[in-house]
Amino acid sequence: MGFYILTVIFSLLSLATVCAQRQTVTGKLFTVEEQADDALPYAEVTVLSLPDSALVRGTVTKTDGSFRLNYTRKPHTSYLLRASFLGYEPFTALLNTKKDSINLGRICLKAEALKLDGVVVKADMRPVVQRKDSTIYNVAAYRVPQDEYLEALIKRIPGLDYDPETQIIKYNGHVINSILINGRDLFGGDKKLALTNLPIGIIRRVKVYDRRTEAERATGMRRGNKKNYVLDVETKSDMNGMLVGEAGVGAGTASKKDLSLRLMRFEQQGSNVAVIGRSTNRYIDSDYPGNIHRDLTAAISQSAGEKFDCSVTGNYSYNHAGNLSTSRSELYQTAGNRYSISENENKSKGKTIGGSAQFTWHPDSKTSVTFNVYGNTTDSENEGGNRSASFNMMPTVDITNPFADFNRLSSDSKINYGENKQFGKRKDNSLNVMGNVVRTLTERGDNISLTLSAMHNTAKADNYTDASTYYYRLKNSMGADSTDYRKQYINSPTSTLNYSAQLAYTFFITPKNQFQLGYSISKTREKQDGNTYDLSSFSSSDAPIGFLPQGYEQHEIDSLYSRNRSGRLQHTVTVGYDYNGSNTNLSVRMDMSPDRRSIQSRTGSHMADTTAVQTSWMPSVSFSYTPDNFYLQLMYSGYTQQPDLSSLVAATDYSSPLNIIHSNPNLKTSYSHLLNFTFNSMEKGITANASFRQTFNSISQAVFYNTETGGSETYPMNVNGDWGVNGNASYERRFGQFRTYVSGGGSLDNNVSLTANGTMKDGTEKTNTRSLAFNSSLRTSYMPQWGEILLGAFWTFQSSDNSLQNIKSYNRIYRVNAETNLKLPLGFGFKSDALYVLRSGTGISSENRNEVVWNMSLSYKFLKQNKARIEVEWVDILNQCKDYYGSASSTGFYENYRRKIGSYVMFSFSYRI
Template sequence: MRLRYAYVPVLLLVSFSAMTNVWASSFLSHNERDFRFAVSSDTVRGSRISKQDSIFKTLNLDEVVVTAAIKEVEMKGDTTVINANAFKTAEGAYLEELLKRVPGLEYEKQNKTMTYNGLPIHEINVNGESFFGGNSTLALENLPAKLVSKIKVYDKRSELEKITKVRKGGENYVLDLQTKREFNGTLITSAGIGRGNNDKKEAELISNLFRQTGDNISVIARSGNRYMTSRYPDNRQDNVAMNFAKKFSKRFTLYGNMMYNHYASGNESTLYSEQYLTTGNRYQNSASTSTNRNTMGNGTLGMRWSLDDKTYINVGGNFSKSKGDNTSDSQQSTTSAVPTATSATSSNTSEGDERINSINRKSDSKSDSHSFSLNADVTRVLNDKGTSISLTGSYSDSKSTNESHSLSETTYYQLESSLGGDSVLYRNQYQHSPSTNRAYSVGINLTQPLAENLHLQLGYRYAATRQMSDRSTYESEVYMDSLSNHTLSKTITHDLSLYLNYDGKRWEANAGVLMQPERRSLDQKTGLLHADTVRTSVNWNPQLNVSWHRGKTRFELNYDGSSRQPDLGSLMSLTDNSDPLHITHGNPSLKASYNQNFRLTGRNTRLGLSGDVNFSNTYNSQTQAVFYNLATGGTETYPVNVNGNWNMRASLRYQKRWKKRFNLSARTGASFAQSVALVNEGKSEEPDRSVTHNTSYNANLRLGYQPKWGGFDLQGDWRYRHATNQLRGTSNYTRSYNFSLNTYAELPLGFLVKSDVAYSFRNGTNIKKGEDDQVVWNLGASWRFLKKKQAELSLYWSDILSDKKNYYRNVTATGLTESRTSQIGSYFIISFKYRLNKQL
C-alpha cells in the first residue's frame, strides 16, 4: 500500500511475518539499490504512520521498502562521491564500461591515462586500499561493474602525511571504489574460454574477495589476443596477477601484489611527413615491419604498523625484472618535392634532383633489466599537542643491459662519390650498453602544531645517487672508439623543506618551499676525448594550494614552481655521430630553467557545473638548436636556452540528470600555446628564432537514456587545431568530428544484445579522400542460462564493415606527420563463461 509520512512521498510495501518480530527494511532507489537495517516491531507500533492504518495495531510488518531517487554526485569536503547505481551497465560489464557513463570521467585507452574534470587520476583503490599498486588497467578491464556502489574521487595523502597532518605538495588523485554490501565477504569467481576466426582466442580466470574494512584478495589470469587488431599473426598477451590487503588488527596491515606479463606483438606501418623550410619543403615516406616480445615480472610488499597510539611504522619495497626482444625492417626516402608514390619502397617515389636520401635498415635489439627498492618511515608523537618527529629512509638499485645490431644502407643522392655516382654509406653496427644505478636517502621531519588546525613542519633529507653507463660500438666486428663512450656520474643532494598546513571548516591551505643544494660530477669518455666536470647548484620548489568549499560549491587554486638543472651530459663539449643523419653536440653554457604552473578549478554539484583554467610558462627553457644539412637531409643539434615558451587552457563542463532515466553531459574547452625554437637552414651562421602558435578548440556532448531493460549512450565530439609559424609564414589545421552510439538491451530468457557504432570524419591540411572517414561497428550477443544464470555463451563481432583505419596525425607549424598501422579487419569470437559466487 502507499502511505505519506511527514508529507514526504514514499512507497511502503507491507508483508506478513510469521517467524519473528524483527523486520528487515530496504531503501530502494529507482534502480533497486538496497540499504538494509533491523527495526524492532515495538518501535514501529509506537510510531505514527497514518490515522487510517489501524491494522498495524494487530499485524507485524515483515519488510518496508522505501523508494526514492538517489543523488548522482555529492561533494563532501574535498571528496567527490559518485553514486555508481545511478549509471546502469549491461550484465557482465567491467569497470571500464561503468566509468564511460560517469560525466567528467575520461579514459584514453591508447595511452592508459584517466582524468576526472581535468584532474589526472593516478591510481584506483578499493575500499581505501591500493589495488595492484596503481595499475589502473587491471582494475578497469577485470573488476565487475556490479561490485561498485560508490566511487570517491579525492587527493590521497601518503601514510606519513596522514600521521603528521601536513601535506608536502604534489597531487595524487585516486578513484576509490566502494563495494556493495551484498558482495562484501563473497568470493566472486569467473572462468571463460573463447575462440574465433583470424586465430582469435582468449582464456581467463578472475577471482575477487572484498570486505568493507579494506581486506581484499584478487587473482587475475588472462591469455589471448581478442582486442589486438594488427595484422601480425603471433599477437598474444598473457597476464597473471595477484593483489591482497589484510588487516590483522587495528594496528597492523599487510599489503602487496605480484604481476607477470608476456607480450608479443607486431605491426606493419607507414609514415608520411612534411617538413616546412624556407629553403624548400622536405618530404619523407617510410614503411616498416616490426615485432616486439617482452616479458616482465614485478611485485610489491608493504606494511603499516602502529606500535601504540604514538608510534607509527611504514615499510614498503618492490622488485621488477624484464626482458625484451625487438626487430624492425624499414625503408625510408626523403625528397624535396611531393612524392608521386606513397610507398617508401617504390622506385617512382622521386626522380633526379628531387631525391635527397634513402635508407634501408634492418635491426634487432635485446634488453634485460632488474631493479629493487626499499623505503621506510618511523614517526613518534612526542606530546598530547601532536608534536612529532619522523625518520625516513630509502634505497634502490637497478641494472640493465641492452644489445642492438643493425644493417643499413644509406644513399645520398646530392653527394657524389669518388667514382662519380651517388654516395652510399654501408653500416654493420653492433652496440653493447650496460648500465647501473644506485641511490639511497635518509631524512628527518619535525612537525609542530601551532594551533588546532595549523601545523608547521621542518625537514631535512640527504640523498646520494651513482649512475654508470657504457656504450661499446663495433663496426663489422671492429671496435670503434669514436662511436663508444663511458659515463660515470654522482649526485649528492641536501633537501631543506618548510611546510605550513591549515585545515579549517571552509578554508584549507598548504604552503611550502623546498631548497635543494646539490653537487654533481660527471666523468665521460667518447673515443679519444675525455672530459670531466663538477657542478654545484641550488634548486627551488615553492608550492601553494588554497581551497574553499561551502555546501555544494568548491574552489581551488594551485601554484607549483620548480627549477631544473641541465643534464650533465648536455654540458659536455662532446659530439655523438653514431647516427650520421642525426648528429648531436653538447653546450657548456646551458643555464638552469624554471617552470611554473597555475591552476584554478571550481565546481558546484547542485548545478552540475565544473571548470578549470590553467597557465604554464618556463624561463630559460631548454630546447635543441637545429642545423639542417640540405645536401644529406640530416640534422645537427645542440641544446640551448630560450624564453617565450608558455601555454594556457580552459574548460567548462555541465551535467544534468532528469526523470531518473536521462543523463546529459557537455564539455567545451580551448587552449593556446607558444613554443620557441632555434633553426638554421644553411642561409646564415647563426640560427633563427622560430615561433610557433598552436590554437585548439574542442566540444563534447553526451546524452544517455537508461530504461529498465537496457541503455543508450549517444555522443558527439568536435576538435579543431590550427598552427602557424612566424619564421616560415606557414599554417595548417586539422578538424575532426566523431559520433558514436552505444546500446544494449536485456531480453527475456537471459538474452542480451549490445552494439556500438562510431563514425569519424576529418578534414584539413593534406588529408586525402578515402583517408578522411571511417565507420567502426561492433556487435555482441550473449545468453545466460542454468538455474542461477551462472553460465554464459556469447558472440562478439568486431569491425563488421572492416572499415577501421588506425591513423595518427600530428600537425604543427613546422610540419606534419601521419602514421598508419595495418588492421586485421572484421573478426568474431565465440566465448563460454561460468560464474560462481560463494559467501565466506
C-alpha cells in the same frame, strides 16, 4: 648505515614522553538503509567544546568507517562529539567521562527523508554526492550491465575523462594515479588490471579523492602541493567475504583467442584477495601475426585491527606484439622545407616478473611505521625494419603505402633513401625500498618523521644494426651517388643507484595551523658504458641480424668507445605551512636544493671531468574552499631545472650519419611555473578547470640541416617564449531516466625552436609555432529498466601557424556515436555501438576522410542464477576502422598511419562462480 640511523631515531623517539594526558575517542560509522548496513567512509567527525561549540579537533572516517581523535581535555570543560555525512541525520554524543580512552563502538547514521506536510517522499538514488574535495558515484544510478567491468562504468561517469588506448583516467584535469579496492591498493598500481577485471556486479560505489600518503596522514602535513587523486572502489555489503569469480574461453576469426580465470574475495574493511590470469589477443587491434598477451597476478591485502595492515602483489606477464606503420612529415627549414616518408615494421616480445609489498604498523596511538618495497626483472627482445626517404618538395604519395610509386618520383626532388634493420636484447632489474616512521611528541600533535629510501636499477642491452643510406646529392670519388653502409653491434650496460634520507619536524601552532621544517639528503651514482663493433668486414654478410661472428672483438670502433660515470649529492631544506579549516585550506611550501653534480666521461679520445654546483628552488601555494556541495582550488607551483651534465660536456655522437648530436657547455638553468584553477560542484553537474604554464630558458634542440645529405646536427640551446593556456568546463543534468552531458574546452600554446641550414657558425633562426585547439561534446542517454541507449556527438579542431615559412595547418574531426544495450526476454541480451568519423584538414586524403565503425554482439544467459553466458560478437562489421593521426609542433607537421586488423567475429563462453 641506514639501519643504525633508524635504530638511533627509534630509541630517541621512544624516550619522548608527555606530561599531560590526552583523551582519545574512537568508533566506527555505519549507514542504516533499506537493504544495506555498510561502513560509512569519509564522514566528518568533530569534537566541540561546550557551550560555545568551538572546534577542538576534527577528522574524517577511514574506508572501513573507523575514526580516531586525540585531543587535550581542559578542566571544567564539557565536550561534544558530532558525526555527519551529507544526506544522513547527524549523530551527537556528550563526552563526559575523564577516562584516557573512549570507545563509542558502532554508530549508525540514518538517511534523511524528504517530508512534505506529513508525507514522506522517497527520491531516486542520487548518482553523485559531493563531499568537499571528494566525489562519490553510486553505481546503481548508472545502467551498466552487471557482467561488464569497471572500465565500462568509468566511460559513463561525468567528470572523468578516460582514454581507452592508454587507460589514463583524468579528474578535473588531474591524472588518477591508482585504483583502490576498499581503500587498499590491491593491484600494486596496475590500473589496467583493475579496469578490465573488476565486475560491475560487486561494486556499490566509486569514490574519487586526493589521497594523502600514510606519512602525510600521520604528520598532518602535505609534502608538496602535487595532487594524488585515486579512484576507490567500494564493494557491496552482500559480497562481503564471498568468493566471486569467473572462467571464460573464446575463439574467433583472424586467429582471435581468449582464455581467462578470475577469483576474488573482498571485505569492506580492506581484507581482499584476488587471483587473475589471462591469455588473449582479443583486444589487440594490430593485424601483425602472432600477437598475444599473457598475464598472471596474485594479490592480497590484510588488516589486523587498527594496528597493522599489509598488501602484497605478485605478477608475471608475457607480451608478443608487432605492428606495421607508415608516416609522412614536413620539417620547417630556413631555405625551404624538407619532406620525409617512412615505412616501419616492428615486433617485440618480453616477459616480466615483479612484485610489491606495503606494510603499515601502528604500535601505539603516537607512532606510525610504513615500509614499501617493489622490484621486477624484465627480459625483452625487439626486431624491426625501416625504410625512409627525404625530399625537397612534397611527394605525391599514399600515406598507407608511401613507397608504392617511389621509383616514379622525380630524382631531382630526392635527397636520400635509407634502409635499416635492427635487433636488440635487453635485461632490466629494478628494486625500490622505502621506510617511514612518524612519532607524535606533544599534546598538540607535534611530531617528527624520518624517511629512508633506496633504489637500484641495472640494465644490459645488446643492439645490432644493419643500415645503408643512399645520398642523391653527395657524390663519391667516382662521381656517382654516394652510399653509406653500416653494420654494427653495440653493447651498453647501465647502472643507477640512489639512496636518500629525510627528517622533518611538524609543529602545531593551533589545531588548524601547522608549520613544518624538513631536511633531506640524496645521493645518486650512475654508470653507463658503451662498446661498438664494426661487423661490415665479415664475409658472412648474409648471416641473420643478431649473429656475432668469431673474432668480432678485434673490430671495436675506438672513436665510439665510451665510459661515463656521474654522481649527484643533493641537499634539500623545506619550509611549509598548512592551515586546515572546516571549509578553507591553505598550503604554502618552499624547497631549496643546493646540489653538487660531477661527471667523468670518455668517448674515443674525448675526455671530460666536470663538477657543477647549483641551487634549485621549488615554491608552491595552494588555496582551496571546500563546503559540503562544491570544491574550489587555486594553485601555483614552480620549479627550476638544471641541464643534464651529458648535455653540457658529452662528446659529439656520430653513431647515426643522419642525426649527429652535440653538447653545449653554455646551457643555463630553466624555470617553469604553473597556475591552475579548479571548480567542482558534481551534485549540480558543473565542473571547470583552467591553467596557465610558462617556461623561462627552456632547453630546446637547435637543428642544423645538411641540404646535401638530408641529415641534421642538433645542439641543446636555451630559448624563451614557451607558454600555454587551456581551460575546459562541463555540465550534466538528469531528467528522470534521461541524462545529458555537455563539455567544451580549448587551449592556446606557443612553442619556440631554433633551426638553420649549414653549421653552428652560420647562426640560427628562431621559429614560433602557435597552436590553437578546441573540443566539445554532447552526450545524452536514456536509461529505462530494460536497457540503455546512448547518443553522442564530438568535435575537435587543431590548428598551427609556423612563423618560419608562414605555414598554416589544421585538423578538424567530427564524431557521432550511438550505443544500445538491451535486456531481452529469456536471458538474451543485445549490444550495438556505431561510430562515424569525418576528418578534414591539411594533408588528409579522401581515403582517410570518412570512417564508420560498427560493432554488435548477442548474448544468452542460462543455468542457475544465469551464471553461464555465451556471446557472439562481430567487430568492425563494415571493415572501415583506421588508425590515422596528424599533429603539428614547433619543428614541423607530422602524419602517422598504423595498419589495423579489420573485421572479425568472436565466440565466447563464461561461467560465474
